Amino acid sequence: MSLRLLTIVLFALGTSACSGMNVKPWQRGTLARADMQLDPNPLQTRFEEHIYFSKEAASGGRGFGGGGCGCN
Amino acid sequence: MMLKTLLRLSAPARRPSRPGLALLSLLVLAGASNGYGADAPPPVPQGASLAAYAGKIVYVDFWASWCGPCAQSFPWLNRMQARYGDRLRIVAVNLDTDAGAAREFLGRHPARFDVLYDPAGQLAEHYRIGGMPSAVILDAGGHVLHQHTGFRDADTGDYEAAIRSALDHPSTANGAAP
Amino acid sequence: MQLTDADPKDRRRLSLALATVGLLGVAGAVPAAADDAPRDWTFDTGLLFYKENGGRVQVIEPAVDATLDLGNDRTLSAGFVVDSLSGATPNGAAPAATPQTFTQPSGRGKTYTTAPGATPLDHTFEDTRFAGDLGYLFPLTGGSKLGVGLSGSKEYDFTSVGANAHYALDLNQKNTTLTAGAAFEYDQVDPVGNAPVPLSVMVDAEKTGGSQKSKNVKDLLLGLTQVLGPKGLLQLNYSLSLSNGYENDPYKILSVVDANAVPQYYVYEKRPGSRTKNALFAEYKRFVFGRDVVDLSYRYFTDSWGVRAHTASLAYRWNFTERKSLEPSLRFYSQRQADFFHSALYTGQDATVDYASADPRLGAFNAWTGGLGYRQILVNGHELSVHVEYYKQFSRAAGVPQQAAAALSQFNLAPDLAAVNITLGYRFNW
Numbered sequence: 001m002s003l004r005l006l007t008i009v010l011f012a013l014g015t016s017a018c019s020g021m022n023v024k025p026w027q028r029g030t031l032a033r034a035d036m037q038l039d040p041n042p043l044q045t046r047f048e049e050h051i052y053f054s055k056e057a058a059s060g061g062r063g064f065g066g067g068g069c070g071c072n
Numbered sequence: 073m074m075l076k077t078l079l080r081l082s083a084p085a086r087r088p089s090r091p092g093l094a095l096l097s098l099l100v101l102a103g104a105s106n107g108y109g110a111d112a113p114p115p116v117p118q119g120a121s122l123a124a125y126a127g128k129i130v131y132v133d134f135w136a137s138w139c140g141p142c143a144q145s146f147p148w149l150n151r152m153q154a155r156y157g158d159r160l161r162i163v164a165v166n167l168d169t170d171a172g173a174a175r176e177f178l179g180r181h182p183a184r185f186d187v188l189y190d191p192a193g194q195l196a197e198h199y200r201i202g203g204m205p206s207a208v209i210l211d212a213g214g215h216v217l218h219q220h221t222g223f224r225d226a227d228t229g230d231y232e233a234a235i236r237s238a239l240d241h242p243s244t245a246n247g248a249a250p
Numbered sequence: 251m252q253l254t255d256a257d258p259k260d261r262r263r264l265s266l267a268l269a270t271v272g273l274l275g276v277a278g279a280v281p282a283a284a285d286d287a288p289r290d291w292t293f294d295t296g297l298l299f300y301k302e303n304g305g306r307v308q309v310i311e312p313a314v315d316a317t318l319d320l321g322n323d324r325t326l327s328a329g330f331v332v333d334s335l336s337g338a339t340p341n342g343a344a345p346a347a348t349p350q351t352f353t354q355p356s357g358r359g360k361t362y363t364t365a366p367g368a369t370p371l372d373h374t375f376e377d378t379r380f381a382g383d384l385g386y387l388f389p390l391t392g393g394s395k396l397g398v399g400l401s402g403s404k405e406y407d408f409t410s411v412g413a414n415a416h417y418a419l420d421l422n423q424k425n426t427t428l429t430a431g432a433a434f435e436y437d438q439v440d441p442v443g444n445a446p447v448p449l450s451v452m453v454d455a456e457k458t459g460g461s462q463k464s465k466n467v468k469d470l471l472l473g474l475t476q477v478l479g480p481k482g483l484l485q486l487n488y489s490l491s492l493s494n495g496y497e498n499d500p501y502k503i504l505s506v507v508d509a510n511a512v513p514q515y516y517v518y519e520k521r522p523g524s525r526t527k528n529a530l531f532a533e534y535k536r537f538v539f540g541r542d543v544v545d546l547s548y549r550y551f552t553d554s555w556g557v558r559a560h561t562a563s564l565a566y567r568w569n570f571t572e573r574k575s576l577e578p579s580l581r582f583y584s585q586r587q588a589d590f591f592h593s594a595l596y597t598g599q600d601a602t603v604d605y606a607s608a609d610p611r612l613g614a615f616n617a618w619t620g621g622l623g624y625r626q627i628l629v630n631g632h633e634l635s636v637h638v639e640y641y642k643q644f645s646r647a648a649g650v651p652q653q654a655a656a657a658l659s660q661f662n663l664a665p666d667l668a669a670v671n672i673t674l675g676y677r678f679n680w
Contacts, residue, residue, distance in 0.1 A: 021478045022425040025203045026167040026196045030481050032138035035543045035567050035575070036535060038475070038485055043296040043315055044623075044637055047673055050311075050333075051300060055643070055667070057585055057612050058551035058559035061531030063487040065395075065418035066427030066475020071139045071204045072222040072323050072389075202423060226322045 025070060032069030039064070129217075129238045130210040133164045134201050137177035142205045145223040146181040152235060153185040159239055165190050167204075207231070209238045217241060291680040292317040300671040306371065307337040307669075323395075325387040333379040333405075338371035342502040342608035344594040345369055345661040346513050353454045355501050357443040361454075369665050372501065379405035394419040401435075410437045416471070424477075429487075431471035438464045441500035448520030449600055452503055459518075465495025481537035491527040504608045505594040511657035517600045519607040521590065526554040543567040556589030557612065565621075573627040579639075581619040587648040588612040593663045596651035608649075613664060615645040635675035643667040 023031070030036060039045050045062070053059050133149060135142035146164075153162045162185035168174040169191050178187065190196060199208050203221035211217050218234040220227075293316050300309040313331035320326055341352060345367050354360040354374050364370040381403035389395050394417060401412040412435035419428045439445075445459035446452070473487040503516040533547040544566055551559040565579035590605035591612045600606070621639035628634060645664030 021476070021482075022422055023477055023480045024193065024196065025201060025206070025423055026134065026136060026193050027480045028204070028477075029136060029138045029169060029173075030537045031477060031483065033537070033543075035569070036483065036537060038483065038533065038535070041635070041675070043294045043313055043675060044635075044673055046313070046331075047296065047298045047311065047671075048639075051641070051669075051671065052583075055611060055641075055669075056559070056583060056617070057553070057555075057557040057588065058527075058529070058549070058561065058583075060469070060471075060489040060491055060527060060551070061487055061529040061549040061561075062533075063429055063471055063473035063475075063485055063489075063531070064416060064431070065429040065473065066420075066485065067477065067483045067535075069138055069140065069204065070420070070424035071141050072224065224322045 028069050031067055032071075036067065038067055128161045128212065129159065129235075129241070131160060131162045131235060131238075132195075132199070132208045132210060133162065134167060134196055134199075134204065134206040134208075135164055136167045136204060137170075137173040138168070139204045141223040143177070143181055144225070145205055146183060148223075148228055148231075150182075150184045152232065156235065156239065160235060161186065163188055165195050167191070167193055167196055209234055211238065211241055290319045290321075292319075292677070293680060294675070294677045296673055296675040298671060298673045300669060302337065302667060302669040304371075304665075305338055305373075306667070307335060307339055307375075309336075310334045323389045325385075327383075327385040327387070327399075329383045331379075331381045333381070334377075335379070336376045338373040339375055340610055341370050341372040342504055342519060343370040343513070343516055344505040344507065344511075344608070344658065344663060346505070346507075346511065347660075348512075350513060352503075352516070353452065355442045357454065357456060359454060367661060369662070377405050377407075379403055379408075392419075393421070393424070407442055408437065408439050410435060412436070412467075414469075426477070427473075427475040429471070429473035429475065431469070431473075433467075433469040435467040435469075436464065437467070437495075438462060439496060439500065445496075445498075445500045446518035448498055449517050449603075449606065452516040452518060457500075459500075463496035463498075463500070465493060465497060467491060467493045478534075478536075483535045485531075485533045487529075487531040489527075489529045489531070491525075493525040493527075494523065497521040497523060497525055499607070499609055502607060502609050504592060504600075504606055506597055506600050507594050507651070507654050507658070508597050509653050509657060511594075511654050511661070513594075514597055517595070517606075519609065520603075520605050521607055522555065522605055524554070528552050541569050543569075555612070557586060559583065559585040575623075575625045577621075577623040577625070579619075579621040579623070581617075581621075583617040583619075585613075585615055585617075587614040592649035592651070593647055594651060594654065594658060596653045599651060610645065610664075610667070613645060614648040615643045615664070617641065617643040630678075632676065632678035635673075635677075637673040637675070639671050641667075641669045641671070 034040055039062070049062070131152070133145065135145070149162055149164065152160065164183055164185060165188045166174045167190055171189065171191070174189070199216070199219070201221070205223050206221050207219070208216055209218040217238045220231065220234070293314065296313045298309065298311040298313070300307070300311070302308070311331060311333045313329065315329040316327065318326040343350065343352065347366055349366055350364045350370055351361050352364070352370065352372070354362060354372070356374070362373060381401070383399060383401040385397055385399035387395060387397040397416045399414045401414065403410045412433060414431065414433035416429065416431035420426070421428065440462050444457040444461050445463050446457040447459040468491070470490045471487060473485060475483065475485045478484050498519055498521050500518070502519045504519060505513045506515050506517055507513050529549055529551045531547065531549045533545070536544050538544055545564070547563045549561040551557070551561070561581065561583050563579070563581040565577055567575050567577040569575045588607065590603070590607055592606045592608055594608065595603070595606060619639055619641045621637060623635060623637040625633060625635045644666055647663040650658055650663065
């Protein structure tokens with residue numbers, strides 16, 4: 001619990017300078033849109049990654065998590 | 073059944089005592105919100121009135137059309153309103169900025185309880201809700217008896233226990249007007 | 251307002267609510283619902299058609315992703331894809347002024363011939379790959395989630411199995427999310443006609459390098475997602491990949507030429523036994539004009555083989571009605587060749603190099619992709635999509651042996667690659 005508290009304190013202090021970018025939980029209607037997710041079309045992304053993986057030397061980088069409605 | 077009722081609160085909401093959680097919230101809010109000091113009183117929404125809910129326990133549920141768990145909570149809220157009838161008033165505060173979206177949601181998930189519209193988020197701000205959906209149980213005097221964030225099927229037992237505990241709360245007995 | 255967002259996976263709960271109301275004997279109007287069927291599943295299906303120019307690779311690839319909402323923020327997912335590949339692929343040899351004959355990988359006296367001046371292509375590849383994955387996502391205390399998964403794939407000469415886990419921690423009322431992922435994969439290759447001894451001369455006889463080769467890959471991903479106001483989102487990731495084992499392509503060769511660019515013999519390629527890859531990735535999404543979405547991303551990639559690559563991508567989703575959208579996209583990719591990339595080797599060089607490969611995938615090129623996608627939400631709430639892309643690689647000759655450079659310059663050592671792909675998609679809840 002205290003480690004989590006410490007992490008929160010550090011982040012709150014860190015982001016308080018740029019607090020303008022944080023939104024309240026009820027202000028996430030736009031972020032909840034399907035087309036505002038980081039990967040709205042996972043199947044399409046997988047097809048593309050597969051093609052590029054077999055034709056190019058670079059790979060990786062894409063991630064997951066965050067954004068969205070923030071519900072629950 | 074929709075009733076446009078304005079809420080006025082006689083006293084600022086008090087949080088349930090859990091020091092760690094309180095400190096956590098204050099720190100997060102200090103970082104996350106603009107301008108609120110930890111001890112400055114939050115603004116009370118203008119022109120709000122709790123008259124219609126005098127002597128009743130109020131379950132205030134904050135929801136929006138874009139919130140998936142909110143869709144799951146409405147049937148349960150309907151059940152709670154039916155089960156506790158007159159002793160409990162459920163008020164679902166809608167936070168959509170697009171009224172059409174809220175209407176469409178209510179078409180798919182009918183509410184057999186009061187719905188209030190708060191597109192500017194004033195009530196949400198007042199109760200400092202920390203997530204969507206959120207629920208706040210108020211006693212007759214407008215004091216916060218219980219608050220929880222999120223809606224999960226597995227926790228509905230806990231939510232209902234909080235309702236029952238609020239209904240048995242001593243301040244209900246004298247039915248004091250706010 | 252997106253119909254697919256808060257789309258009722260709750261219909262089951264709604265019907266449970268009705269049942270409970272019935273039991274309590276409370277009269278009430280039955281809420282109007284399109285139907286009361288359970289909606290916990292989401293199916294995402296797609297079909298990819300891919301075709302390169304010049305009789306090269308063609309792929310047909312159907313895929314399905316299924317997600318089951320188990321309630322209480324737990325999700326089960328499963329995916330399956332079949333990848334049917336045919337057509338020709340470069341074998342790594344350089345063009346020559348006279349016809350060239352190569353033994354097929356299966357050996358046994360079968361050969362194929364390439365015309366003068368043409369890039370040697372092996373037509374004998376026809377393969378079908380089956381791949382599947384399973385995943386389970388569940389919440390942990392403290393505002394975090396954990397996902398675990400398994401994956402596997404199988405084709406004629408290649409088998410792969412893997413396990414992965416990913417963790418996400420929400421902070422600042424979910425405005426900030428820290429993510430960490432790890433994956434492990436074990437690959438086994440059983441080359442057709444056995445594996446060749448690396449850098450040995452290609453002869454029409456049984457290859458003697460062994461029948462089964464393997465490698466393992468360990469991946470790590472660290473990420474940060476930050477909400478930038480009510481309409482913006484930023485993601486930053488770092489990924490690391492460590493690969494050890496058999497990294498060679500057992501079917502790729504290099505031409506060993508004299509000063510007149512006449513091929514003397516061919517040798518099998520050799521790559522290092524390990525590869526470390528790093529990538530830094532950034533993506534920015536913004537909701538604009540109260541209707542559309544802009545998506546910008548950039549990736550910087552380096553690896554221990556000397557490859558450096560930049561990838562920049564821009565997509566604009568134009569939601570011209572509430573249910574229909576058009577999404578043009580543009581991608582630019584630039585790659586510097588691997589240290590041991592050679593277009594060809596000069597006589598004797600095959601005895602002195604540590605590693606050598608002529609695989610165009612490790613060469614130097616720029617690539618552009620232009621795409622256009624159309625999406626429509628149908629009356630029944632299902633989503634239909636069509637996506638078309640045109641991909642073109644502009645290759646540059648690299649790794650040309652100096653002694654034969656003048657003679658080799660008469661050939662196109664780095665042919666461009668062009669490909670078209672079309673994806674059809676259909677997504678629905680059930």
